[in-house]
Amino acid sequence: MSTIAALEWKNILDRVRAMHPSLVRGWFSGLKPIDLSGGVLRIRAGNPKQVRYLDDECGSVFAEASQQVLEQLVTTTFETDAPDEIADDDGYPLSISENNQLQLNDDYVFDHFVVGAGNRLAHAASVAVAENPGQTYNPLFIHGDVGLGKTHLLQAICHTTKQLGTCPTTLYISCETFVNHFIEAVERGAMNQFRFHYRHVDLLVIDDIQFLGARERSQEEFFHTFNTLHQAQKQIVLSADCQPSEIPTLENRLVSRFNSGLVMSIDAPCMETRVAILRKKSRLRCIEVPEDVIEYVAINVHTNIRDLEGALLRLDAISQTTGGKIDMELARRALADGSERLAITIQQIIDVVTRYFGVRVKDLQSKKRPKSISHPRQICMYLAREFTSHSLEEVGGYFGGRDHSTVLHADRTIKKMLETDAKVRRTVENLRATLRTQQNGAS
Numbered sequence: 001m002s003t004i005a006a007l008e009w010k011n012i013l014d015r016v017r018a019m020h021p022s023l024v025r026g027w028f029s030g031l032k033p034i035d036l037s038g039g040v041l042r043i044r045a046g047n048p049k050q051v052r053y054l055d056d057e058c059g060s061v062f063a064e065a066s067q068q069v070l071e072q073l074v075t076t077t078f079e080t081d082a083p084d085e086i087a088d089d090d091g092y093p094l095s096i097s098e099n100n101q102l103q104l105n106d107d108y109v110f111d112h113f114v115v116g117a118g119n120r121l122a123h124a125a126s127v128a129v130a131e132n133p134g135q136t137y138n139p140l141f142i143h144g145d146v147g148l149g150k151t152h153l154l155q156a157i158c159h160t161t162k163q164l165g166t167c168p169t170t171l172y173i174s175c176e177t178f179v180n181h182f183i184e185a186v187e188r189g190a191m192n193q194f195r196f197h198y199r200h201v202d203l204l205v206i207d208d209i210q211f212l213g214a215r216e217r218s219q220e221e222f223f224h225t226f227n228t229l230h231q232a233q234k235q236i237v238l239s240a241d242c243q244p245s246e247i248p249t250l251e252n253r254l255v256s257r258f259n260s261g262l263v264m265s266i267d268a269p270c271m272e273t274r275v276a277i278l279r280k281k282s283r284l285r286c287i288e289v290p291e292d293v294i295e296y297v298a299i300n301v302h303t304n305i306r307d308l309e310g311a312l313l314r315l316d317a318i319s320q321t322t323g324g325k326i327d328m329e330l331a332r333r334a335l336a337d338g339s340e341r342l343a344i345t346i347q348q349i350i351d352v353v354t355r356y357f358g359v360r361v362k363d364l365q366s367k368k369r370p371k372s373i374s375h376p377r378q379i380c381m382y383l384a385r386e387f388t389s390h391s392l393e394e395v396g397g398y399f400g401g402r403d404h405s406t407v408l409h410a411d412r413t414i415k416k417m418l419e420t421d422a423k424v425r426r427t428v429e430n431l432r433a434t435l436r437t438q439q440n441g442a443s
């Protein structure tokens with residue numbers, strides 16, 4: 001970390017005054033450079049209003065002048081020491097609060113995580129980070145396909161630091177939450193509060209950071225958040241469905257920041273790990289499963305661990321409703337039912353959904369975004385994920401060439417709605433029932 005010389009700062013201010021006289025305010029002489037590090041020049045202003053003005057009007061102006069004087073690529077950030085006045089000052093309390101954090105699942109602890117060839121390194125790195133936040137790998141970036149344990153590891157880190165009391169201020173959020181807060185903060189002119197919230201944490205954990213790819217302005221903001229925390233040796237942990245360089249439209253500077261720590265992949269579990277996971281999960285859930293059934297499930301379900309868990313729960317549900325024990329016969333039946341994944345086509349899903357909502361296929365495949373179109377489109381995508389084995393790309397391609405992150409987003413949106421919105425739950429249940437009935441009629 002270094003700061004810039006008084007003369008350089010004076011030259012920067014002079015250039016700003018010369019190039020953009022209409023933007024200059026008397027209080028500019030009170031601005032102070034704090035430090036220059038990693039291409040970021042941090043500038044301190046006297047109060048939150050000044051920071052807001054600088055952010056809104058002068059970001060590129062100061063960056064441009066700094067680049068000319070310092071002869072290097074520089075971005076600028078503005079901050080103040082007086083964050084507490086902000087909410088009153090703005091009159092816009094942002095809805096950033098503890099409640100916006102994702103809930104930690106009590107089961108997602110290291111003790112419940114089965115270590116195998118596919119996740120050994122990611123697990124070891126997560127334990128190291130949890131035990132010494134900010135001191136080992138920073139950022140820690142974990143990537144892998146869905147259902148392989150990224151969220152589990154992220155939460156295990158949070159659980160551990162909570163237990164050890166090493167990170168009094170922890171933020172565990174989804175990328176969407178960050179983006180939504182940012183948009184809300186911009187709209188309400190509450191950027192100071194936003195920044196204070198995100199830049200004063202000991203541990204920042206963001207799940208599914210790939211969603212940042214599609215958000216240009218949020219990327220810019222996240223870049224500065226990242227730098228501030230990183231410089232202060234605060235731990236950052238991120239997860240994504242692919243490695244940093246593969247996140248579509250993620251700025252290079254973010255890719256390189258993410259790569260500057262430790263990037264770890266999680267791969268699909270091997271047979272031994274699948275067996276070990278099934279044993280552990282059945283024990284944790286007090287489900288009695290004989291060894292031959294465990295092996296049978298492990299052989300037949302190899303997509304990911306979420307599906308493995310799903311199969312176990314299906315066995316349990318069937319045995320409870322039929323009153324029978326879990327045995328090979330029941331397992332064969334249960335897994336055969338699962339083959340409906342392959343039997344229902346996207347076209348059938350579209351037919352059923354368009355009829356239900358009274359929309360046209362053309363609309364679903366168009367770029368139209370009103371809720372009356374986007375909601376059925378998202379439901380189609382969700383059902384395609386549930387009933388077919390098409391990849392995210394294939395599903396996206398089917399709906400007017402949308403990319404995989406749009407499909408993932410749709411899937412998550414509907415899943416969230418299913419938890420909170422009874423009407424959506426009923427709709428999806430109706431659609432599922434119609435699809436199954438059609439299917440049974442056809443076979």
Ligand code: ADP
Pocket residue numbers: 108112113114115119144145146147148149150151152153277305306309
């Ligand atoms: P991702 O975030 O990668 O999509 P999750 O972390 O949500 O995946 O994992 C899906 C499910 O699989 C969770 O219930 C999680 O507890 C379980 N799981 C994943 N990996 C393991 C593992 N190695 N040991 C035990 N359970 C696991």
Ligand code: MG
Pocket residue numbers: 150151152207
């Ligand atoms: Mg996850």
